[in-house]
Amino acid sequence: MDEQFSGGVFNDELPTGRAGAEITLAPGALEAVTTDGSVFVIPYRECQIEIGGFNNRMVFCRTQDRSVTVFCDHKKFAKSLSAAASGVLDNQLGASKRQMKSRSRRATAFGFACLVGIILLCIGGYFGVRYGVSAAIQVMPVSVDRAIGQSAFGTMDVGGPEINDAVVVGAVEQMVERLKPHAAIDGLEFEVHVVDSPVLNAFCLPGGIIVVYTGLIEEAKSPEQVAAVLAHEMSHATLRHGMERVGQSLGFWAAATFLIGDLTGLMAAGTELFHYAAVNSYSRGQEDAADAEGVKMLYEAGIDPSGMAQFFQILEEEHGDVPDALAWISTHPQHADRIDSVNAIIKSLPKKEYTPIDVDWKEVQDRATMKKNPPGDG
Incomplete structure (x- = not known):
């Protein structure tokens, strides 16, 4: 039985440009059926993969012309997609995961740098005041x-x-x-x-x-x-x-x-x-x-x-x-x-x-x- 996941679709022909959808990992292609009955099909061999989103686990599956994007953030979706595509998408999935980890590391490093910067700013402010006091005392x-x-x-x-x-x-x-x-x-x-x-x-x-x-x-x-x-x-x-x-x-x-x-x-x-x-x-x-x-x-x-x-x-x-x-x-x-x-x-x-x-x-x-x-x- 084909696996199904809840997700969504981006497409300009949809009333609001996006809609929730049920995604089926069928043989040869993934199918997304929106709540209004619209059907979008992306063959695995034409699928372009990207992993990201707020939680860094959203899988985006796009057509080559990027007119249709099917997305799902279920934690098992990437693994199931790989199995359904019989390995066709493994290179893209692997590359996307590596990019995601790299972005995560950069974000962590940036966050740490910001934290250090804030701490140094506070310390600098503290010692700046202390230095100012010492300087002020000398002219008092x-x-x-x-x-x-x-x-x-x-x-x-x-x-x-x-x-x-x-x-x-x-x-x-x-x-x-x-x-x-x-x-x-x-x-x-x-x-x-x-x-x-x-x-x-x-x-x-x-x-x-x-x-x-x-x-x-x-x-x-x-x-x-x-x-x-x-x-x-x-x-x-x-x-x-x-x-x-x-x-x-x-x-x-x-x-x-x-x-x-x-x-x-x-x-x-x-x-x-x-x-x-x-x-x-x-x-x-x-x-x-x-x-x-x-x-x-x-x-x-x-x-x-x-x-x-x-x-x-x-x-x-x-x-x-x-x-x-x-x-x-x-x-x-x-x-x-x-x-x-x-x-x-x-x-x-x-x-x-x-x-x-x-x-x-x-x-x-x-x-x-x-x-x-x-x-x-x-």
Whole structure:
């Protein structure tokens, strides 16, 4: 018995140009009878085959002049057509299937490429906004740095009481006064706070608020070594590394609103970042830049920049395991490489005479650690 399938016919003589039909795979030809009784016959030897359609399984059987097209999407139609035609159409069916698979692969590849393109567009948009934030921060007035630094300092726990000993604070302020004329940007108002804590640390918030711990003063062998740490930390502020970190911490929409002039998200992110995060947590690139800028500031201020490498060396020799209390070195990794880098920078500079920092360092250290604190001075 001849197999029958439901399908359709395209032909200009039909009222609407197409009609549903019952297709019979008869010996020698396929026959399509439409609902209005029209009959279309296509001999297998004259049949032109194409496979496609929306679902890629529609079989189109056309006359050589393409005036009649019989179509069917039944999943068994192609196999039955091949059997009914006794292999006459196998080459065409095989070629059509290969073309269909090729189109399918191209469509899949195109779809995948579109998906990747959309993803890259989203990523590009995201990083474009992030880059825009970084660029905007560099041209932002330093008053914004100051506002963020003050807000963060007002809410953060610095880990100990502030001391007001005139000798101790005055020594640190003297170092800062010599360094600040050589800052990379103008407008920062450096403000010194000395905190009584054995933690070996110092940091500079955006805008110039400097915190120095007595543990750092006690550990340093000379005021030039403390000045070197200060120059490094001040460089983070003058190079606006802290502000870059704030910009990087912004969510996409907060960053986008910042770019159109709304500083609310930036202020909130800055306060939160420096309140909860380690203020010394900078990237390796930022650390290297602060080292180089710090050496430059020391050199131009007439302070021996070798104090920076000396201080790194002391820490490595005396605290090789870097205990947790030594916060400054623990947040500034790979010091062996940085010692070599700092020494290389110093060697590249023209030789000059340096002016020692005029303080009694032993007295400063004693008073900082409360070994000698005359009445009325602190």
